Amino acid sequence: MYRLLIVDDEPIIVDGLIDFFSDLEGFPELELYWAYSAHEALACLRSTRIDIVLSDIEMPEMNGLSLQKEINQRWPRCKVIFLTGYNDFDYIHSSSRNGATDYVLKTEGDAQILKAVRKAIEALDSQLALEHLLRKAEGRLTQALPLLQREFWMDLLSGAEVFQSITDAEARLRELHIPLKADEPLLMILGRVDAWKEEMSQSDKMLFLYAVHNIAEEYLQDAFRIVQIKYRQDRFVWLLQYKRPAAALGEETAGWPIHQINGYMELIQASCSSYLNTPCSFMTVSEPFPWHLIAQRFDTLSFLFARGLGTRQEVLLSDQQLFDTFRERPDGRAQMRTVQLLTDFLEKGHRAAFLALFDQFMGTIDGASFSRTGTAVEIFYGMVSMFITYINRWALMKPVSDRFNINRLFSIEEHATWREATASFRQLADMLFEMKSDESEQQSNEVIRKVQDYIKENLEGDLSLTRLAEAVYLSPSYLSKLYKQETGISLTDYIVDNRIQKAKELLLGSEQKIHKIGRSVGFESAAYFARCFKKMTGQTPQEFRDGVRRG
Known part of the structure; x- marks a missing residue:
């Protein structure tokens, strides 16, 4: 409008x-x-x-x-x-x-x-026009592409970005001009600059990282598609895909891409030391993995990089070399990341996404018994912390306690099995999403009520969309859409209807002249008042007044 x-x-x-x-x-x-x-x-x-x-x-x-x-x-x-x-x-x-x-x-x-x-x-x-906006957006996208690509990769590495399908993934990669394929597995290498020269500025360090990447491309680009992601000042990730399909390698050379990378990494590390005079370390995965495991593999390599041999300079290791050492020490960061994602979904009201991740997360523990492992305890109390924080933030302790046994959150001993604990958390989540939906509906109803009250009290005054929006602290366009969505009629129709109804009362209950009555209910023009009145009642104001009196 x-x-x-x-x-x-x-x-x-x-x-x-x-x-x-x-x-x-x-x-x-x-x-x-x-x-x-x-x-x-x-x-x-x-x-x-x-x-x-x-x-x-x-x-x-x-x-x-x-x-x-x-x-x-x-x-x-x-x-x-x-x-x-x-x-x-x-x-x-x-x-x-x-x-x-x-x-x-x-x-x-x-x-x-x-x-x-x-x-x-x-x-x-x-x-x-959409075409005009798209052309303009394309120009800006080109300028912003590096930033958008980095944001995309950081979301993937943190687990915040989850592809719903291969088609969805292909569309995102194409949109961001990323030269990888969504239907093929990945290889991952974590790189670290072990020590910067003291005289290096920030721009020098950035140029150095580009130089490291260029060295890697010189060795790897003939056989691999490669993307670099800088995630800390001294850390970066390379994601690779073999240019030949895995099926074309044959069973006898099934592990060839990994062996090829390991051989090239020695050359890359030596080149960084010789040509750039700076020590670098690298950690590689030991086997290809699907896209949905990016965050998990990134967590594993980061964890291993901070342990044991990974703390030395100029190391060159794979996850398999260190995995056995730390197999029994689960990385709590992956669990905390999942809890954070669940928290985000809960806060935003994304029920389907929350429940899908919730079922997957809680399913990591055997449901038939109640394992007292550290992982089970950590997951349980991580979920409890999330729920309690949400309940307190939105002041829901009283309404939740009225419908749910809140004591079940305070001790893991309240549950006989993990399946019982999962069902209890699921019940609480359903309740919180229901309350959020009810609250949203109540807020909408309250806005509609305030707008309607304001209209009835100010029929002769300024009832422009801008003024009404100011009265309820919303934007005019949003208020217009919200009102139509909630009531089924436009604000303009509601205003005119109330003005006509008030005019009817004045026509019957007073001897005021018709043009004054029209002006008193907000019609600046007598002719416009007469037309609106007849359109809604089938009579002119005078005919309405005379007809009622004769009756």
Whole structure:
């Protein structure tokens, strides 16, 4: 919906145009504003975004051309249409030079005015056309691509990004111009600069990391597709895919990509030391893995890099070399990351995503018995911490306690089996999502009630969408959509209906003149009041008053 402001120092022209645009059918819906001087128009423009201004040129104190300059400063996209009684070339030239959309003689009538407004609407539509926006976005995407790629990779490595399907993954990789394939497994190498030279600046360090990557590409690019991700000042990840499909390697060379990488890593490490004079360490996976295990493999390599031989300089190890040593020491970071993801889903109200991850997470422990392992205890109390934090943040302890035995959260001993603990957590999660949904509905209902109360109490005042939105602290466009979605009717229809109902009461209960009654309920024009009244009741205000009295 666009906003049209009509400005003229002759009230009869303003009122007539308001009536004209209010009664139009089959025309794009417009939110109408009006002013009887350029200064009134400026007051409106200061508080409200206006899309189209239909203004007289010749007005006292400030003329239309001066008003146009103010409009251009405040709302550059606003389309200005000038009305004038003079076919003066100087006016046309000046207004066009300042960016006026059109110029209409008052003598040309409503049809030409309507044509000019339609033209302005089409111009606004074209500015927002999807094709135009996409072209503009593509240019910006090119500039922002490195940042978007880094954000994507960091989400994948942390587990925050989860592909729903191979098709979804392929689309994301294509969109970000990443030269990997979603239907093929990955190899991962973690790299670390063991020591920087003291004189190195931040920019020098960044250039150095590029140099390390270039060395790797020189050795690996013939056989592998390779992507580098810098995740700390001295740490980076390489993700690789073999350019030949795994099936083409044959059983006798099934492990060849891994052996090939291990051989090349020795050369890469030696080149970094010789040509860059800086020691580097590398940790590789021992076998290819599917995309959905990226975060898990990254956690494993990071964990191993910080343990044992991984703490030395210029190490070159694989996860298999160290995995047996730490097999019985589960990395708690993976569990904490999962709890954080569950927390995010709970906070955002993403029920399906929460329950899918919840079932997977709780399923890591055997449900038939209650294992007292450290992992089970850590998962249990991690979930308890998440739920208690959420309940306290939203002040839900009382309503939750009324429907759920909160004591079941305070001790793992309250549950006979892991399956019982899982069911208890699932029950609590369902309850919290239900409460969040109810709260959202209550908030919407409260907004609708406040808007309707405000309308009823201010029928004769400013009931523009902007003013109503200010009353409930929402944006005008969101309020308009919310009201229509919740009630099934537009705000404009509700306002007109209430004004007509109030007018009926005044017509029957007072001897006021009809045009005064119309103005008292918010109709600036008597003619517009009469048309709206007849449209809704089938009678003019006078016919309604006379008919009831005769009856």
